[in-house]
Amino acid sequence: MKKIKQRLLALLVIAPFMFTVAAYGSGGDDNRVIQIGIIQIMEHPALDDARNGFINTVLAEGFNVEFDYLNAQGDTATMTAIAQRFVNNNVDLILAVGTGAAVAAAAETLAMDDPTPIVGTAITSYTRPGLAETDERPGFNITGASDFKPVAAQVRMIAEFVPHIQTLGILYSSGEPNSVVQGELARETARYLGWEYRVGTVAGTAEVQQVTLSIANQVDAIYIPTDNTFAVNMALVGQISQDTGVPVFAAEANMVRTGGLATLSFSYYDLGVASARQAAQILRGEAIVGEIPIYFSTNFFYIVNGQMAEQLGIDIPQRFQAYVE
8 A cells, every 4th residue: 555645734825714735645646736826715614525525535546746825815916916826836747625715716827828726615616607617517616516405305394494585685695606595495495485585695705694683583584595795704604593483495515514404414524535536537638628518416414503403492304313423
């Protein structure tokens, strides 16, 4: 078995809250060090899990690789600066964690004579923001793994926990394309079920408390899609949920663990693994990046926050008892 050595370096670059990580794995067909730039839109557990799944799997594939990991903390200008850095450094591949990261990377690479291949992860839709022509054949210089969730099933599940529901609150960030897509699907499902709904959107973290509280006072339950702004503020959302007695159903497992009640989700670490396998095909010359289909997970599981259910006085339906954490 080949040994894998990792070296971690941290230094401030370009802007605060950004640092470089270099990890080297011995192995591969030659001694050439492959340069992979990782641009992540912001830090929260789901995105971190996807990144870690990618890094660990690329190393396990036996590549000699150096990862340059930079986190933009949600700032668009910083994402552009990171993408420019990777282009200037002529990296072999870019991992884009989150839609904004992929958009920035695509904008900086498409003008190149030989565009750097981009692999995305934790991106709901590649076609909606124009990153891919189709899911089956993305085209351009990108492929990746989607974190698209079964929004309709998630919304339907709410009625099992809140049988009296008449009005659903839907919260998301208006600046995140993936959240907008899921918000639209949630509204469609609510209409189909005959529920009224109230939509609350935020432009940033500063608006989360006010908007969440306003919506909570108008509805029987709240649904939040996979949304980076809300993901980093779920402790605050969870406190509002407790204060108002209105349960929050979030689309992602870590969001439920830190403030929500229940969800139907999947492993973001496994999503990173899938992205790494796509990257391995590209790096070995086994496939052209734009011809690799977008990966969609089908391995969904339920998560129920037992402590939140107890605090809200909600009886957990029998079929969800096995999924209580």
